[in-house]
C-alpha cells in the first residue's frame with residue numbers, strides 16, 4: 001500500500017529503495033544497483049517556456065525546442081542546450097553507448113582542434129572547402145575545428161598498433177563537431193556546431209572490415225529501433241569521405257532535406273542520387289539532350305577564363321558532357337559524375353557560355369533510351385543509367401510490378417567502408433602473420449546526436465507540443481494538481497516520490513498558485529509521456545482516492561489509484 005504521508009524534506013531529491021548491507025556496500029563501489037529515478041520540483045527547475053512563437057524558427061522542431069525551453073539561440077547556427085535538452089541527449093547517449101559496447105567499440109575523447117599538418121597528409125585541408133572552420137594559434141600554426149575525425153583516429157592507431165594480433169580495433173567518441181554552414185537553418189538540423197558520435201574501425205583484411213560493417217549495420221538498426229521513430233536505411237553515395245560502400249539511416253519526416261525512394265514490398269530504399277528503378281509504362285523514343293559541366297568550370301568561366309582563355313582553367317575541369325535522355329526524364333548529375341570519374345558536382349552549362357575555351361564534348365546516352373530503339377548518332381557514346389529515378393518507377397528488386405514511393409528523410413546516421421584511403425595516407429600499417437607490412441582496412445560510422453533530437457521532435461509532435469517517445473523523454477512524467485489545497489499538495493508529492501523510487505524520472509509541478517490549465521498546457525508543450533493530475537478524485541480525509549493519468553502519445557485518459565500509476569509508469573527492463 002502506497003503511503004500518502006507528506007514529505008518531511010523541504011527539497012525532494014531522487015529517492016532510494018531500502019537495500020541490504022551487501023547492496024549498500026556494492027553500491028558505494030559500483031553505483032546504485034537498481035537506479036531510482038530523478039525527481040525535480042518544477043519551481044526550481046530551469047525550463048524557460050515561451051507562449052509566443054520565435055520568429056527565427058521556420059520548422060516545428062526548431063520552434064518547439066525553443067518554446068518548450070529546451071534551447072536558446074546563441075548566435076547564427078549555434079545553440080545553448082538547456083537542462084531538458086541535456087537530459088534528452090544523455091538518454092540518447094546511453095542508448096548509443098550501449099549499442100557501441102555491443103558492437104565491441106571502445107569510447108575515447110579526441111580534441112576539437114585538429115592540426116592543418118595532419119589534414120594536409122590526406123589532402124583534405126585543400127579539398128574541404130569553405131565549410132571547414134580554420135584558425136591559427138599565436139605561433140601561426142594552422143588548425144581546423146573538426147567536422148569529422150578520420151585523420152586523428154588513424155594517426156593514433158598508426159602510432160600504437162603494429163601487429164595483426166592487435167586487430168581488429170574499433171574506437172569511438174561522442175563530441176562536438178563544427179561546420180561553417182553558409183546558411184545555418186532549421187535549428188539543430190543544420191547548425192554550425194553539433195554533437196556527433198563517430199566510430200572508426202581498423203582491420204587486417206577486407207573480410208573483417210566487411211564483417212564489422214554488417215555488425216554496425218545491425219547495431220544502428222537496434223539503436224534507431226530503441227529511439228522509437230519511423231526510420232529507413234538507404235543506399236547512399238560515398239561523397240568526399242570515402243569511396244566505398246555506404247548506407248544512410250534516415251528518420252522519416254516531411255521536412256527532411258533528402259528525397260528517398262522506398263519499396264514498401266521488399267524494403268529497398270535509396271536516396272535521390274543513388275536510387276534505381278525501371279520506368280513504368282512506355283518510354284518515349286524521342287529524346288532531349290542536356291549539357292553538363294563541372295560546377296568549378298562555371299566558376300572559372302565567371303572569374304577569369306572568359307578573358308584569359310583556357311590556360312587558366314585546371315585541365316580536370318575542361319570536360320563537358322552531353323547526355324541524351326528520353327523525353328520527360330531528368331538527368332541525375334551524380335550518376336554521370338560516378339560514370340565519368342568526375343570528382344566534383346556537375347552543373348548545367350549553357351553552350352553560349354563557353355566562348356574562348358575549346359572543350360571536347362563527351363557523349364552519354366541513358367540506357368532506357370538506348371533500349372527503347374531510339375535512333376541517333378549514339379555510336380561513340382557511353383551508355384549507362386544516368387536517369388533520376390522517380391516515384392512510381394518499378395522496383396528492380398521485386399519480381400512484381402511494385403512502384404517505388406517517395407518519402408522525405410532526415411539523415412541521422414551513416415556507415416562507410418573506407419578501405420585503405422586513410423591508412424595509406426597516414427601510415428597505418430601492421431605486420432601480418434608472415435611479417436609483411438599491410439595497410440589497415442578501415443570503416444567509419446557516424447550518428448548525428450543533436451540532429452536526432454530535432455528529427456525526433458519533427459517526426460513526433462502535435463498542435464500542443466512535443467510528443468517524446470519514452471526512450472528519449474527528459475522526464476517520464478509530470479505530477480500536477482488542479483488546486484492548492486493541502487491534501488492535493490501532499491498527495492502529489494507522495495506520488496512523485498513513489499514514482500521516482502520505482503525508477504521513473506519525474507517533475508513535481510509545485511507551482512501551487514498557478515492555474516491548472518496553464519500547467520497542463522506547459523506539460524503538453526514540453527512533451528512528458530505521462531501527465532498525472534491530482535484533483536477532485538483525491539479524498540481529502542483519508543489520503544486515498546484516484547488520480548487522472550493522461551498518455552501524451554495516445555491521448556488515453558485513465559482514472560486510477562496512485563499504486564496503479566506507479567505500476568503503469570515504472571520502467572520495464574529493456575532487453576536486446
Ligand SMILES: [Zn+2]
Nearest residue numbers: 263266395398
Ligand atoms: Zn521491392
